[in-house]
């Protein structure tokens with residue numbers, strides 16, 4: 076029986092400092108996401124987009140944590156709870172949830188939903204660690220904090236909605252880090268998260284690094300969540316992102332990484348949920364980044380050259 080992939084659009088930009096990332100889901104769909112998934116051999120079902128209040132009508136500081144800075148926290152909570160419930164229901168129905176962002180704070184919803192009824196491993200493809208707490212964030216932008224939120228770190232420990240029930244630090248692996256804030260560096264070092272930086276990819280090659288990330292995320296877990304931030308790629312290849320950092324993975328390395336996940340998934344069924352985030356069509360060139368997002372997603376579900 077074909078696997079059903081349920082597409083959940085979360086056009087949210089409250090977590091980012093640059094507008095436009097809310098158009099990500101449309102741009103990725105326009106880039107033939109469904110077609111690519113069909114050719115990969117899965118059955119895509121599109122749930123459409125969750126509705127969002129307009130950011131212009133909101134006060135970013137209306138609901139702040141007791142310590143630190145986290146803009147639009149109330150709006151992000153509202154959206155992420157809905158993402159969480161959709162993801163959990165999709166999994167309960169035996170389907171695969173694919174969340175389209177939106178800025179990376181939607182991952183709080185994917186993680187809390189996917190780790191509700193299962194011990195969850197995570198592979199985080201990103202230039203950034205997204206482990207700031209409201210106390211350490213240099214920007215107050217929640218897209219730099221989703222992992223901290225899902226782990227209930229810092230001021231997020233006071234929320235009932237953000238911590239993911241069955242997510243442990245030791246089951247999380249970063250792949251491709253190259254932009255880490257000073258205080259965030261300390262947080263990573265003190266944590267049990269495994270971090271593979273761009274330097275690891277340079278030295279050992281992408282496939283070996285992804286194999287190691289898979290080992291971390293599958294050890295003692297029931298399944299793996301893949302979080303794909305398009306700024307993981309080099310900005311020359313993926314220009315349509317709000318926080319570009321030069322020196323990212325190439326087009327080929329990105330495909331190789333996701334094909335490695337796909338091959339392991341074909342053999343052992345390890346993948347459980349995924350989000351594709353931070354595509355910003357306003358900053359993109361000819362929908363190139365959205366197209367890449369669609370292609371990489373198809374690779375994850377088994378699309379091959381031959």
Ligand SMILES: NC(=[NH2+])NCCC[C@H](N)C(=O)O
Pocket residue numbers: 178179203205207212213214215216218219220255256304306318353
């Ligand atoms: N998902 C992202 N693009 N995150 C960028 C985070 C940038 C920076 N570390 C911050 O906390 O503001």
Ligand SMILES: [Mn+2]
Pocket residue numbers: 201202203304306307318353
């Ligand atoms: Mn990033």
Ligand SMILES: [Mn+2]
Pocket residue numbers: 179201203205218304
């Ligand atoms: Mn990110």
